Amino acid sequence: MKQFKVDKVLHYINGKFVEGVSGRQFQNINPFTNQSINEVAEGFKEDIDLAVAAARQAFDNGPWRTMSVGERMKYIIKIADLIEENAEEISYLESLDTGLPISQTKKQAARAAENFRFYAEMVKSRLVGEAYQVDQSFINYTIHKPVGVAGLITPWNAPFMLETWKVAPALATGNTCVLKPAEWSPLTANKLAQIIHEAGLPEGVFNVVHGFGETAGAALVAHPDVQLISFTGETKTGSEIMKNGADTLKRCSMELGGKSPAIVFADADLESALDAVVWGIFSFNGERCTANSRIFLQESIYDQFVDALKERVSRIVVGDPMDEATEVGPLIHRKHWENVKNYIEIARAEGAEIISGQIPESCRNGNYVAPTLLLNCTNDMRVAQEEIFGPVMVVIPFKTEEEALRMANDVKYGLAAYIWTSDMKRGHRLAHAVESGMVWVNSPNVRDLRIPFGGSKHSGIGREGGHYSFEFYTETQVIHVAVGNPHIPKFGKTRKAEAVTVSRL
Known part of the structure; x- marks a missing residue:
């Protein structure tokens, strides 16, 4: 099998691969040999602050949120194309990093590319509003707007596919994002950053900070400029994330544990x-x-x-x-x-x-x-x-x-x-x-991207997948337009004006 070079993994912030502010690294371990594969830049609050600031700037002042859907989808399709072009390397890195058999990781690149292609189509065909006419007086209609900066925290099982499962709808709907991948599987998150960099997305739209949940992950959850947290992982961690994000009223989507x-x-x-x-x-x-x-x-x-x-x-x-x-x-x-x-x-x-x-x-x-x-x-x-x-x-x-x-x-x-x-x-x-x-x-777990994915009880909150992802990654705004001459109450006009006496000294 062809082997691929593995370099030190850096953060990806504001369109650049950078060392962490602290200069600290941690070792990435091969589960087959328990020997070090490479070093990874360790992120802390300072790195999260930089990544969120870049994502915030890109959302508020960059072209991503305001560009036409057709133009934005060209970038999304380009990412899918590049994933397919790099499928062999992605499957190799995934197996090296996680211990998953290569015969199974080979399918993950195809599924990841499909995530981007699927949401390119979904945004064009299903991200639509509704209109409500009120006699001849009003038309009320809805539009879907991107929410802002999405914090995406992903697990170490099938990491590449699950990262794209979140990144694709977040970007396709016009949000910017900061990805905090699992510290045990950083290689394919780094490869995804390289692919998105090559696709030429505007600076700050997509960012990656590596590190541990207790430091980098917690800082992302608590950051006041992050509106969304999508998390896949263990139930206890999900509960802590919801508690820590409550003060800033974040939307949370939680896909947690199972005992199916x-x-x-x-x-x-x-x-x-x-x-x-x-x-x-x-x-x-x-x-x-x-x-x-x-x-x-x-x-x-x-x-x-x-x-x-x-x-x-x-x-x-x-x-x-x-x-x-x-x-x-x-x-x-x-x-x-x-x-x-x-x-x-x-x-x-x-x-x-x-x-x-x-x-x-x-x-x-x-x-x-x-x-x-x-x-x-x-x-x-x-x-x-x-x-x-x-x-x-x-x-x-x-x-x-x-x-x-x-x-x-x-x-x-x-x-x-x-x-x-x-x-x-x-x-x-x-x-x-x-x-x-x-x-x-009468079926194994077959994947259909159109269905809502998520659990009940301690297995999660919310649904992602299909058009259900739009409920999380977009804000529904209602616009009321008067088209006739609506009755407007004459509030404050029915009482006769009374003389006002002003006393003078």
């Missing part, structure tokens, strides 16, 4: 269900917010399905993420690896039976967790209630539809759910009753 159930009934297409649930938890190294991490199996098929799961898990290819044959690579960081391993020990202490695949000797230096099944589980166990975010599947039996629904909903999260049954009345019934933002019936 897959319910498999005895009448389901079991082979398709097996394919889907294995892919749903073990692809992306299990680091997927919508992963079906809890599997509920109807008792009559439990043994049969578990045997098939064991056999399938034993054949999953664990290896070097740069190997095209690899299906599961290393977890993003040693700290996360320790967290996932700790959950497996918690499962052991709770009485679960642990079935794991094998890790090759060549992978011993990496952050590997073998694909793991947790059997003999009940829904009240910690491993069934808390997000593990790794290649770990909790398997639970059920007897009736009512029991399956009760257990599916008996969790604080509500991001996604999957239902497998040939009884479509039951499929619809359960889909309506399950507490989640998204439900797939």
Whole structure:
């Protein structure tokens, strides 16, 4: 495989790649070797202040907000073209940085380019207002205006695609933005900055500050000149962001954690269900917010399905993420690896039976967790209630539809759910009753850019995707126009003027 040079990562502020104000750097670690890949400029409040000032200036006084939609969309399409031209490098950097298998990161560049193309079309076709006529007196109509400076805080799982998922609608609708990527995956955020720089966007429209959530991220959230915060990540962090942004009345869009159930009934297409649930938890190294991490199996098929799961898990290819044959690579960081391993020990202490695949000797230096099944589980166990975010599947039996629904909903999260049954009345019934933002019936997690994406309960607030993103990234303004001779109350004119006596000294 072709390798690409990795230089030191700098901030991108006001159209320039710059060192941090403090001059400090941090090491970016390869999850396969646990050796340093490169150095990254570490951002603090001072760097965020510079980036926000640049974005504010570009929004208030630059051409981006006021240029024609057609002209702005030329830039958006140019970004998509450049992503496609750089797809091979993007997939390499993503695998190097995150440990995701190269066979999976190759698809991320195409999806990222699609994000920009999609919003170029959506802005032209769906960013429209409405008109309301009031007899012959008024016409009231709405327009959509960009809000201002968007603060975008992105995660380390599939970082490039998820960065573009936020950047594309933010820019296409005329906002400027400051991106704070996850500190564990800075390489493709830097590549995105290079691509946007090459596309020639006006200075300050797009900015990137690298650093840690407690410093750079917190400063972005608290900044009074940032109107929007879009965050994807862990629930606890999302809650803190909302608290810290409350004083400046920021709009917040939160896509948070998940503990998504897959319910498999005895009448389901079991082979398709097996394919889907294995892919749903073990692809992306299990680091997927919508992963079906809890599997509920109807008792009559439990043994049969578990045997098939064991056999399938034993054949999953664990290896070097740069190997095209690899299906599961290393977890993003040693700290996360320790967290996932700790959950497996918690499962052991709770009485679960642990079935794991094998890790090759060549992978011993990496952050590997073998694909793991947790059997003999009940829904009240910690491993069934808390997000593990790794290649770990909790398997639970059920007897009736009512029991399956009760257990599916008996969790604080509500991001996604999957239902497998040939009884479509039951499929619809359960889909309506399950507490989640998204439900797939007889299907894995298929992506449709037109749908709203987001969760309920502790899995998030708000929706992005399709025209739903416009509710977050634009301000709806109502304009009232008198077209006739409306009745205007003669306030203060009905009483006769009274003489006013002025006393003089």
